[in-house]
Amino acid sequence: MRMTIVRTGPMTVLKDAGRPGHAHQGVAPSGAVDRGAYARANALVGNPPGTAVLECTLGGLRVSFDEPAVLALTGTDAVLTVDGTPAAPEQPTTVPAGAVVAVTMPRRGLRSYLAVRGGIDVAPVLGSRSTDQLAGVGPARPAPGDVLPIGELPVVETRALPISDRQGPLEVDLGPRDDWFTAEAIETFLSAEYTVSHASNSVGLRLDGPPLARSRTEELPSEGVVRGAVQVPPDGRPIIFQADHPVTGGYPVVAVLTPEAADRAAQLRPGAPIRFTRAPG
Amino acid sequence: MTRFLTCGREAVLAEVDDLDAALALYAALRAARLPGVVDLVPAARTVLIRLDPAVTSPAAVREATAALEPEGPGRADAGTVEIPVVYDGPDLAEVAGHLGITQDEVVARHTGARWTVAFAGFAPGFGYLTGDDATLDVPRRSSPRTRIPAGSVGLAGRFSGVYPNDSPGGWQLIGSTTERMWDLARPEPALLVPGVRVTFKAVR
Numbered sequence: 001m002r003m004t005i006v007r008t009g010p011m012t013v014l015k016d017a018g019r020p021g022h023a024h025q026g027v028a029p030s031g032a033v034d035r036g037a038y039a040r041a042n043a044l045v046g047n048p049p050g051t052a053v054l055e056c057t058l059g060g061l062r063v064s065f066d067e068p069a070v071l072a073l074t075g076t077d078a079v080l081t082v083d084g085t086p087a088a089p090e091q092p093t094t095v096p097a098g099a100v101v102a103v104t105m106p107r108r109g110l111r112s113y114l115a116v117r118g119g120i121d122v123a124p125v126l127g128s129r130s131t132d133q134l135a136g137v138g139p140a141r142p143a144p145g146d147v148l149p150i151g152e153l154p155v156v157e158t159r160a161l162p163i164s165d166r167q168g169p170l171e172v173d174l175g176p177r178d179d180w181f182t183a184e185a186i187e188t189f190l191s192a193e194y195t196v197s198h199a200s201n202s203v204g205l206r207l208d209g210p211p212l213a214r215s216r217t218e219e220l221p222s223e224g225v226v227r228g229a230v231q232v233p234p235d236g237r238p239i240i241f242q243a244d245h246p247v248t249g250g251y252p253v254v255a256v257l258t259p260e261a262a263d264r265a266a267q268l269r270p271g272a273p274i275r276f277t278r279a280p281g
Numbered sequence: 282m283t284r285f286l287t288c289g290r291e292a293v294l295a296e297v298d299d300l301d302a303a304l305a306l307y308a309a310l311r312a313a314r315l316p317g318v319v320d321l322v323p324a325a326r327t328v329l330i331r332l333d334p335a336v337t338s339p340a341a342v343r344e345a346t347a348a349l350e351p352e353g354p355g356r357a358d359a360g361t362v363e364i365p366v367v368y369d370g371p372d373l374a375e376v377a378g379h380l381g382i383t384q385d386e387v388v389a390r391h392t393g394a395r396w397t398v399a400f401a402g403f404a405p406g407f408g409y410l411t412g413d414d415a416t417l418d419v420p421r422r423s424s425p426r427t428r429i430p431a432g433s434v435g436l437a438g439r440f441s442g443v444y445p446n447d448s449p450g451g452w453q454l455i456g457s458t459t460e461r462m463w464d465l466a467r468p469e470p471a472l473l474v475p476g477v478r479v480t481f482k483a484v485r
Contacts (some may be wrong), residue, residue: 020319020331025471026401026408026445029320029331102439125465132484136446176294222402224322224329226292248324248402256289259334 001067001150001192003116005142006100009060013202014120014139015243017111019128023224023247030132032244033202034111034258034266037075039161041115044072044092046155052129054142056112060107063114067097069150070117075162076109078269090163097267109267121151134203134244147274170277171261172230177220177252181232186211189230191253191277194219194238200268202230202244205265207274211236212254228257228265230276240265285343293330293339300325300399302412304379305351306474315345317346323400325473349428359398359476365484366392366434372422376436379419387455388483390414396441396479401471406445406463408473415439424450432457434481443473443482456481 005012015038018031030054032038042051054061059078071093073080080087081102086094095101103112122129122139131138178186194209212232213215223246225231228243233251240257241249242265257265258279268274283306286294297303310330318336322329332342368388377384394412401408411482423436426449429435433444435452444450445462461473473479 023320023322023329024401024474025469026403026405027471068310135407173287173289177286221325221327223294223324223327224292224331224483226289226329226331228289246402248400253288256287256292258290277418 001065001118002251003069003103003120004060004064004066004146005146005148006064007060007144008142009056009058009103011057012061013055013133013141014052014122014262015055016128017132018243019126019137022126024265026247026259027126027135027137028132028245028247029227029243030055030128030135030138031243032113032130034075034113034263034264036161037111038113038166040163041072041074041113042073043158043161043274044090045070045115045117046092046113047117047119047153048156049113051153052122053115053120054115056103056114057110059103061103061114064099064100065095065097065101065150068094070094071101072115073103073110073112074115076106078106078109078112079104080114083118089276104221107221110235110269111266115266116150117155119151119153121149131277133201134246164260164263166260166264168191169275169277171258172255172261172276173258173279174254174255178254178273180214180216180220180252181254182213182215185214186254188212189238190278192275196268196270196272196274200270202242204242204245205240205268207238207240209237212238214252220250220252225249225253226256228259228262230255232258243268283303283347286292288329290339291332291334293332293342293346295328295330295457296326297328298326302351304344304399304475306349309349309351311347313345313349318342324398326392340376354402359474360478361478362472363480363482364434364458364460365375366456366458366481367485368456368483370434370456373455376453376455378421380416381406390417391455392443392483396481398473398475398477400475401473402447404448405475406472407442408462408471408477410441410473410477410479411439412441417441419453420454421451422443425449429454430457432459432462445471446454
């Protein structure tokens with residue numbers, strides 16, 4: 001089976017579980033920005049974990065298939081339409097050959113995940129079909145007119161994965177470099193309201209808000225960073241690293257989001273308010 | 282002495298005294314293949330250990346890492362690479378001026394030094410090389426270039442490196458090579474991975 005890309009919207013890329021194991025070559029893991037929504041999309045269509053899907057930022061995606069296909073859309077409240085008719089949300093949907101399948105603009109959330117039963121079967125790069133938009137590693141970004149092969153993976157029965165409805169502050173664990181900041185800065189970080197800046201992308205969420213003062217001002221030798229790490233550059237305004245983060249960072253990381261909080265951060269739009277709180281043990 | 286720093290629920294940051302100790306710990310971790318460890322990020326003074334929380338936990342990884350016995354200050358040998366360089370970089374004169382030596386002497390010291398890949402980063406295939414000639418120590422350019430061609434050979438601080446792809450950058454450029462630092466057709470695309478020993482050879 002083949003999928004034809006009709007339109008991509010502002011930003012559509014291929015994502016899967018990522019490519020860990022290549023940091024020594026200067027390659028970060030990448031992978032889906034909202035891992036929970038990504039995993040749910042695959043589970044809904046019966047794909048095994050790790051299967052490649054489309055990650056669509058702010059809707060506008062249109063595709064069609066040359067054979068009947070089973071699809072699922074997760075991540076936002078964007079609606080999957082089939083020749084203009086809305087499909088049930090968070091459900092596997094069978095679409096006929098030739099139908100135009102569209103992802104509408106979400107009202108809530110940022111990144112939708114469109115899974116196709118069988119998986120998108122382009123050639124993997126270093127074991128993954130994720131496009132790392134910082135490093136430029138992985139399959140090319142789909143463009144209108146592209147035809148992508150759909151695989152023939154055996155259907156696996158997976159129990160339905162729950163949709164997280166967590167709200168409130170994003171939970172963090174302090175460290176590794178919280179001791180590089182003043183006590184007042186830590187208090188500010190855990191109590192103040194920040195705003196997601198427009199200069200945010202799949203590499204990092206830049207935050208506007210009260211700057212965090214350092215107690216140690218020497219230069220930190222670059223060190224490895226993780227998804228969800230809250231790095232504080234010299235201007236004191238935090239950056240939350242997302243899936244396409246660099247391998248290493250040269251500024252202290254004050255805290256790291258829990259995996260659940262990192263998934264929620266993936267859905268925050270520019271202008272969204274954001275607060276942090278310490279995760280329970 | 283290894284210090285362990287909290288780094289979220291899916292990693293542990295191990296901090297040691299210096300680069301040699303970081304490389305030794307990295308080599309020991311690579312050899313140990315601890316269950317659930319999915320990625321290792323060596324750096325100047327740390328090794329980030331990424332883990333799969335479905336298989337292991339930060340506490341278990343800390344304990345297993347503390348029990349390792351990294352081998353002395355010696356660096357694990359990961360092979361040798363000779364890189365041919367045309368020493369015609371746009372910053373060669375400035376580097377010579379900064380060090381108070383001739384351009385030929387810069388070339389002699391760069392080719393005479395024994396370099397080792399300390400760690401990767403910045404871009405796929407970019408290895409930070411440390412050398413045994415402490416006099417080759419230059420500041421970064423005060424204003425980074427917006428585009429540096431692939432194959433450019435540079436200096437920054439006591440590091441040397443080769444840009445794998447066209448990219449912005451602030452290193453002082455002393456030459457260029459046709460050797461490919463990053464080639465996806467190779468089983469391991471990066472030529473320079475931690476532990477590899479490197480020498481540069483002047484060519485025309």
